[in-house]
Amino acid sequence: MYHFIINPNASGGKGSKVWQRVEKELSRRGIEYEAYLTRESGDAKKKAAELTDGRKEPFTIVAVGGDGTVNEVVDGLLSSGPVTLGYVPAGSGNDLARSLRLPKKPEKCLQKILNAGNRKLLDYGIIAYGERSGHRRFMVSSGIGMDAAVCEEIHRLRAKKGIGKVHLNRWRYLVIGVRQLWKAKPVKGYLLLDGTKKVEFDHIYFVSAHIHPYEGGGFKFAPDADPCDGKLTLRVIHQDRKLLLVPILLGALRGSRKNYRGSRIYSCQEAEIHVERPMPVHMDGESCMRQQEIQLRCIPRKVRMIV
Numbered sequence: 001m002y003h004f005i006i007n008p009n010a011s012g013g014k015g016s017k018v019w020q021r022v023e024k025e026l027s028r029r030g031i032e033y034e035a036y037l038t039r040e041s042g043d044a045k046k047k048a049a050e051l052t053d054g055r056k057e058p059f060t061i062v063a064v065g066g067d068g069t070v071n072e073v074v075d076g077l078l079s080s081g082p083v084t085l086g087y088v089p090a091g092s093g094n095d096l097a098r099s100l101r102l103p104k105k106p107e108k109c110l111q112k113i114l115n116a117g118n119r120k121l122l123d124y125g126i127i128a129y130g131e132r133s134g135h136r137r138f139m140v141s142s143g144i145g146m147d148a149a150v151c152e153e154i155h156r157l158r159a160k161k162g163i164g165k166v167h168l169n170r171w172r173y174l175v176i177g178v179r180q181l182w183k184a185k186p187v188k189g190y191l192l193l194d195g196t197k198k199v200e201f202d203h204i205y206f207v208s209a210h211i212h213p214y215e216g217g218g219f220k221f222a223p224d225a226d227p228c229d230g231k232l233t234l235r236v237i238h239q240d241r242k243l244l245l246v247p248i249l250l251g252a253l254r255g256s257r258k259n260y261r262g263s264r265i266y267s268c269q270e271a272e273i274h275v276e277r278p279m280p281v282h283m284d285g286e287s288c289m290r291q292q293e294i295q296l297r298c299i300p301r302k303v304r305m306i307v
Helices: 010-029 043-052 067-076 095-100 106-114 146-161 170-183 242-254
Strands: 002-006 033-037 059-065 083-089 119-129 136-138 141-145 187-193 197-210 232-238 263-268 270-283 286-306
Touching: 002 010, 002 043, 010 033, 010 059, 010 067, 010 106, 043 059, 043 067, 059 067, 067 083, 067 095, 067 136, 067 286, 083 095, 083 106, 119 141, 119 270, 136 270, 141 146, 141 286, 146 170, 146 197, 146 270, 146 286, 170 242, 187 232, 187 263, 197 263, 197 270, 232 270, 232 286, 263 270
Parallel strands: 002 033, 002 059, 059 083, 083 286
Antiparallel strands: 119 136, 119 286, 141 197, 141 270, 187 197, 187 270, 197 232, 232 263, 270 286
16 A cells, blocks of 8 residues: 655645645556645644554555655655655755655656655765754755755745745755855864764854755755765864855855865764854754754664655
8 A cells, every 4th residue: 555645835836746646656557655734834744643653564654845845755764664755855855865866757757756766775864953852854955054044044935924835946055155154154173973083163053964965945065975874974164264265165056076175074873063153943944943953863774765
């Protein structure tokens, strides 16, 4: 049995259109399925928890939406044992789909899912912050600073205009990123890697922690990130001159592996990030408000996914 969790509002209503195409193909093939359309943030997580609570027989959950929809589904799983995940991308950024090289056409994604395709056991991350937050999972990336400020602005934009009315393509991400770069102010802070290695910085603009290489709709901040190696890849962007951030950001947009001044990359299983004043935080593009300290951890090869 296939269980579809659909975000119809993904990418300004694109999710609804993609689901119509998928539903038509399911009917044509005579496939038995159940569908659940989300109405608000958190619905996908609740449905994933409901589907996996006490479930012992193998079954498949298919997320139709963006990275945020997959994030909620993974965050809601109560048991990863018998569950296989499928994904039909319909979001703005689609960084997970880009990393996994999923087809752009919904029908081809569905074909992979119905044919069981290749299945991989993928890592996921955990972020903890605040005294009462507990923890939340992420599939693609998490971060603190300027990249999260972009997510924070997008969140405000959606709240103002209505979640189903905002379409964000790569270039709109870039425009918002330029605006946040203009407003950004660096901060002192440090990283503690695997509980032993402490690295201090005087001018942090952002730190991104990756399971997959991309974030922000195609910015390749972690070119060598491997979603099956049990490690986080951390990218620290630090500069005393703001203009020197421009080539770093353009290089990430192009997918460059160049070793830029003011950019450091680390690999670890766990990390703590401390900054001297609260900064925006995100996980898979979803805002986690402003924090001064976050803890990150990689959980190796626990998500079975059709790729």
